[in-house]
Amino acid sequence: MSRILRHLTADWTGRFAVTVVALLAVLSVIGSVLPVPPYATIDLGQSLQPPSLAHPFGTDILGRNILSGILEGTGLVVYVIVLTVGLAALAGVPLGLVSGYAGGVIDQLLMRVVDVLLVFPSILLALAIVSTLGVGLENSVLAMAVAQVGPFARLVRGSVLAAKQSLWVENARSVGATSISIALGHILPNIAGPVVVQATFATGTSLLGVAALGFLGLGAQPPTPDWGTMLYENRNYLTTSPQGVIFPGLAIFLVVFALNILGEGLREVLDPRLRSTLVIT
């Protein structure tokens, strides 16, 4: 663990990423008790104020403090990325494991289902799901989770197929280990690295997706301090007071950027398949 952290913080981009993610984690816990006015406080006298000492990021049309919204929104960001990626992995990893390990008809059948999921560009699938289940944060989290099941299933299946050929699985089988114990006890721990890497990249993707749904008005509904929803609420005032669009978007960008840097760093440490290509890159 400390080896991984040391590798991640070896250069300044890595240190930046670790700092942003740590800050996000801390703010998600204490963000709503910081000494700033609550985001819910409406003050029409302070409508659309540019950034100032009292409102470092300015105010929106209802006079709400945009900085407060961003701070309170950190909790939602953590909620979104943990839940989306958790759900996608919970469905995708067993799917890929069964498909890759069982092979044959089961594999064919499951992979056709995954093909159908993958043939939808992710936001299109998410839109289809949200249009069915209705708008809201929970539904957009669910939609992005479903949209990410395919990549997890594919990745795990591919890794399982490779692991199945290996000597140590052969060895386990020859000493009488059952299929389930091989799959869970031998194959799963060995493909954990690529799965963690995929999960890290998936956090950025799902945050972007949920933010996009929020921006379209299909995610969390106002007055939730969701960063995407804040963009949706403030985009009509872009020309006169752009602060309501600039800062929430910047927050999304910084977090996704940090998550992607972490993903790259983790890939270098954890993904054995990429160690060889690292030499040439």
Place this chain on the structure above:
Amino acid sequence: MSFANFLIRRVVLLIPTLLGVSLVTFVLVRSIPGDPVLIMLGEHATGPQHERLMHLLGLDQPLFVQYASYLSRLLTGDWGHSIFGQDAVLPLVIRRFGATLQIVALSAAFSAIVGIALGTLSAIRRGSLFDKVVRFVTLMSFSIPTFWLGLMLILLFAVTLGWLPSGGRGGMEHLLLPAAALSAWSVGIIARVTRISVLDTLSQDFVVTARAKGIGGRRVVLRHVLPNSLIPVITIIGLQFGGMLSGAVVTETVFNYPGLGQLIVSNIFARDYPTVQGAILLGAIAFAILNLVTDLAYVYLDPRVQPGRAT
């Protein structure tokens, strides 16, 4: 396996996928809560009026009957009518898709040129400051929300500088900002794949031979390295179309551009089943076909790839 066999096999495999896609769109859109008939007629409609319209729209049939008739109508080109505008859905979604394709094509051309140039240069100058900056900028480009980038471009080029329109449909000037917003992501990916591929080619024997024969640096790169490096790049460009289609859905809303994505989003709010269904279906079909074409191009261009193993 010959290329012709491979082609037939892949096209046949497309059929169950497309059936699955049609089933997914059908089930999803039909299970939307809310009553479209009630929305069309308004709250003051009488019971018989309601029943008559349900019957006219076929909404009183069992679901599997509705799906079977939906599928047979799809195949004969009858994609239904928009509930509100009464337009036929197929021509409507094709027209909107054409508009989307304009931004996507412009964006693809732009990101291919910029991405390949950046990737090649940073491979040649591997380890230099330029290489590091490109690596950093490409990682940034994966992380920018497309819709936010679009809004920032509007703020800079339309609001502040006044050079370009902030949205709508018209000539080339209406395409530039949406296409630029859409390109960020794919420029990054194409640059990265090009860089790795060029580095890979640079280490191959024939490049070393060409250098040993005294062929100059630029000529080696343009004549020997690039053509041999572009096969994976073509695949990535093909795969980017799907990502761009996704990005276009949101970008079109930002720029109020009448493409397929904007059609979907506005009709989700209006609960126009046939239109949303048709638009999502067309998007997924286009994506599936593009993936197929990309796979075929890859196998066709690279003699080292065995078609039988590529599936």
